[in-house]
Amino acid sequence: MTNRRLGAWLLTRRRERALTQQQLAAEVGVHQTRVSHWERGSRLPNAEQLQALAELFGANVETLMAEFFVDNDVERALISDAMLHEDDKTALLTLYRTAARRSSEG
Incomplete structure (x- = not known):
């Protein structure tokens, strides 16, 4: 999607x-x-x-990320965290999504 x-x-x-x-x-x-x-x-x-x-x-890259890459409040918080570098945000989103996908698979 x-x-x-x-x-x-x-x-x-x-x-x-x-x-x-x-x-x-x-x-x-x-x-x-x-x-x-x-x-x-x-x-x-x-x-x-x-x-x-x-x-x-x-x-604005953050607006694009929020519009196209955010599925929930956890992801929204990661993207909006001013303390994180953009590469770190991307890496953390990937880790979070991988963990969420694995937990939903059983």
């Missing part, structure tokens, strides 16, 4: 700026196929790439 919503947002922003996938890829520093994966929802950008996308499209 998150992947597709972010992909739709990215596709819309790219088209509003009349950018090709190749041009967007060059702006962010990735290969064109990576942009294609993001837009189709098969992959997500990492923290550095998300920051670059936010800057390019005039968005």
Whole structure:
């Protein structure tokens, strides 16, 4: 779900700026196929790439994370913690989600 919503947002922003996938890829520093994966929802950008996308499209990275990556209050608290570096937030979210998924599986 998150992947597709972010992909739709990215596709819309790219088209509003009349950018090709190749041009967007060059702006962010990735290969064109990576942009294609993001837009189709098969992959997500990492923290550095998300920051670059936010800057390019005039968005706040924390707002993007809250909109596309937060599923509950624990995740919201991790993202909004001003004491954590962005890479640490991403790592902690990954750990939390892995643990939550494992506990729900039994």
